[in-house]
Amino acid sequence: MPSERPTSRDVARLAGVSRTTVSLVLNNVPDVHISPETRQRVLEAAQQLGYYPDASARRLVRGKTHTIALVWHRGPDRLYRDAFLPGLLQGLTGAARQYGYHVLFRPIEADEPDDAYVELARGRHTDGLILSGPRSDDDALIHLYQDQFPLVLHGQLPETDIPSVDVDNVQGAGAAVEHLLRLGHRRIGMITNAPLAYTASQQRLEGYRRALEGWGLPYDDTLVRYGNFDEESGLRAMESLLALDPPPTAVFVASDMVAIGALRALREHNLRVPEGIALVGFDNIAAARFITPALTTVHVPAFGLGWAAAELLIRLIEGDRPAETQVRLETELIVRESCGAKHSV
Amino acid sequence: MPSERPTSRDVARLAGVSRTTVSLVLNNVPDVHISPETRQRVLEAAQQLGYYPDASARRLVRGKTHTIALVWHRGPDRLYRDAFLPGLLQGLTGAARQYGYHVLFRPIEADEPDDAYVELARGRHTDGLILSGPRSDDDALIHLYQDQFPLVLHGQLPETDIPSVDVDNVQGAGAAVEHLLRLGHRRIGMITNAPLAYTASQQRLEGYRRALEGWGLPYDDTLVRYGNFDEESGLRAMESLLALDPPPTAVFVASDMVAIGALRALREHNLRVPEGIALVGFDNIAAARFITPALTTVHVPAFGLGWAAAELLIRLIEGDRPAETQVRLETELIVRESCGAKHSV
DNA sequence: ACGTGTTACTAACACGTGTTACCCAATGCC
DNA sequence: GGCATTGGGTAACACGTGTTAGTAACACGT
Structure with a gap:
């Protein structure tokens, strides 16, 4: 960019007014009297020169970066x-x-x-x-x-x-589990999205617990496993749940990514979804729509x-x-x- | 943020030097002689006051926003x-x-x-x-x-x-089609990622054409359909290709999103992939890994x-x-x- | 005694804007 | 005619930094 960039001083010169006036006009400062003709001259001069106020100077004087x-x-x-x-x-x-x-x-x-x-x-x-x-x-x-x-x-x-x-994690997880309950499931497992050090994990677990208790079912931590953001953790967690006797009939997986891993575990065990085990995820990432079977999940409004x-x-x-x-x-x-x-x- | 933010003037005052010296020290200006003691005093003063230079002022004077x-x-x-x-x-x-x-x-x-x-x-x-x-x-x-x-x-x-x-679209598309040729396919269709007004579409089509010609096969535009970024367009394009007699044995779809639509069309026609028709996509979006069957595709290094x-x-x-x-x-x-x-x- | 260099530092200007305080002429009021 | 008010505009300061030109003190060689 050549250095002939016009400044407000150039605009002022061309319009035959002071720099102050240029500023007042261009910023539309209220309660200040400028004759229509002058206003017009300034506007035209700015237009003609292709004047854009310098952002850095503005930031400095205003004390705001916007x-x-x-x-x-x-x-x-x-x-x-x-x-x-x-x-x-x-x-x-x-x-x-x-x-x-x-x-x-x-x-x-x-x-x-x-x-x-x-x-x-x-x-x-x-x-x-x-x-x-x-x-x-x-x-x-x-x-x-x-x-x-x-x-x-x-x-x-x-x-x-x-x-x-x-997002309201408790409510979201609650809705997911409630949905499974309505479908008739009574032995529902859970795989968290992450270790409980993460607040969101605690809350989703809490939603799971409350939904169960709302239906008069006991919270049973032998049905709970901990995911860790990725597929791999979902796969292992699901394997562990499948080792239970009897295994759950449905699992709420508090993360789609982890759920995809869980799905892989089920496929490897030749268990059909949802007939063998039903699954509900969380997040509604793009892949949830495309995977087979398409994942029922809790949408997070990014x-x-x-x-x-x-x-x-x-x-x-x-x-x-x-x-x-x-x-x-x-x-x-x-x-x-x-x-x-x-x-x- | 309270207005007691320290400026370089405050640092100078505390260190008992001029503002210039503060600037010279803090910016490590080379070829300038400052005694080690003074340098130390300035550094300590800046540290003590928690001084951070004002970005707006810097931008203005340097003429760069970084x-x-x-x-x-x-x-x-x-x-x-x-x-x-x-x-x-x-x-x-x-x-x-x-x-x-x-x-x-x-x-x-x-x-x-x-x-x-x-x-x-x-x-x-x-x-x-x-x-x-x-x-x-x-x-x-x-x-x-x-x-x-x-x-x-x-x-x-x-x-x-x-x-x-x-990305080198011609080369990428060429590699995809080449791969299908090596697998033995000779009647290979193509669905573009978008209308030809988009440069990338033209280039991917060009890669397809060159790969065929490199193997001595004629370019045949009755085997080409035009996608439009989304699943829907892929579904329709694939339906149209399936109406051919005989249909292609493989299709290069120049966009994973469009390929997902194509896949749906094949599923609805009860055609197995890859046994019935083989597919190669383009882009390597996240969903390509998760969909069934997992999509062979051309990775774009975002x-x-x-x-x-x-x-x-x-x-x-x-x-x-x-x-x-x-x-x-x-x-x-x-x-x-x-x-x-x-x-x- | 005198110029020459070197070290350690500073005064003063510049960057381009927004804004306050002020000024001058014209008008209105009694 | 004197005084307040209003319209239309400007001079001058402020924002906080980087940088150039300059100065004072001192060492050194002859």
Whole structure:
């Protein structure tokens, strides 16, 4: 880009007015009197020169970047979370655009310190952060929050009141298990999406337990296995459940990825789904639709989560304290083939 | 964030030196003599105050934003391209980080003008742009290029020498068809990924044609159908191919998404894959692995494309004219079940 | 005694904008 | 006629940094 980029001074010169006037006109400052002719001259001059105000200068003088960042932590669940990235980003940018904000994408790689993102905040690269996959041992995060820096978590951090956006895992898991109960199953196993160190895992397990108890069935932890984000863990967990005597007639797998592994185990044991064992997943990743049998699952609204996160964050930035800073979105049960409902209806 | 944010002036005051010295020390400016004691004092003062230089001020004075943007156009292929977004972004940010750049994500929505992204460039929000899904009728793009603004296209625009990054579609399609030929097929149909207005479609078709001709087989356009990004189009195209007498014994579908539709058509006709008809796809989207039968396909290295695009763009920004501005990455054939190779080996 | 270099540092300008405080002329009011 | 008010505009400061040109002190060779 050649250096002959026009500045507001050039526009002022061409229009025969002061730089102040140019600024007043171009920003449509209210309650200020500029004659229509002058206004017109300025507009034409700006147009003619192809003037665009310099973003850096604006940021500096206004003390605002009009940018928010999505901080994307690596971790064992990275591949899993990648499935939500496009939807989440579209939601984020959609809401951001409505408020005139830009979105920065900032993954934290394995060779970086976990708190590498603080520079974004402290160095005033952005006005606020959305943190995906927060860890409770992250005290840089706590400090930022104490310093009133605008933050929204994607996912939950127990024991804090940091604003966050998440899906209602208890309700979603409950709906899945309820569905199996309605189909007549009474011996229902569960494979978690991840170890219980993850809040979401605890909550989905809790939903499973409550659904059972709501129907007067005891919670029995011999029917529960722990997944770990990937197919492999699902395969092993299902093998272990099949070793039970008798095995469950249905299994709620709290992650589609893990469910795909479970499905493979069933195929290797020549068990038909849903006739032999019924399955319900969680997440509604793209592959759930395509796999055979198509997976009944709990839909996680990635777009909606992104939208809500950006909207909440921007509200915090602009200072109008929102009534509710803990957003929980509802999930939706997507009935396909793996649960057996299609046959029993 | 309270307004007591420390500036370099505060650091200078605390260390008992001038602001200039602070800047020199903190930026490690070479060939300048500062006594070790002073250097130490400055560092300690900065540390003690928790000083982070203001990014906006830096951008302004340096005339660089150290930011690049990924412009993501909507379009009929959006859902299709979403499959590559996570990989592409990881690649982009990975390379960007090595050079100290940030990455902005900017989708252009349906209700915006196509050239809404120029503001990013003209207003100096970013130092360069990566454009995904460029259209040849976009003259804002041409102007930007003429004004020497650093640009890299993801995908190709015929008849220009704008730097671009893409996969070698001709080679990839050729390898896919070659694979089917080696397996003994001689009557091979093709379903394109999209209408021929898309450069990638033309090129994949060209790869198909060349592979046939390389084996001395005539190119026969009665064996070719046109997909349109989605499952539905694949289903219809395959139905049409099945109406031929005799139908092809194998089909190269230049998009996994479309291939999934084709697969459904075959299932509805009770044709087994690969025994009845063999299939090879293109793209290697996540679902290709999970579907039954698992899809043999041509892998598109999204991460590599992102990395290459960012690296090329940053080279252009920093002024060291790269030797080659048209990057073409190789694809890789992923052999799974749908082609029949697993049985014949 | 004098110029020449070197070390260690600083004063002052520049980047391009938004905004406050002020000014001048014309008008309205009694 | 004197005074307040309003319309239309500008001079000057501020934002927080990077960088150039310059200075003061001191060492050194002759």
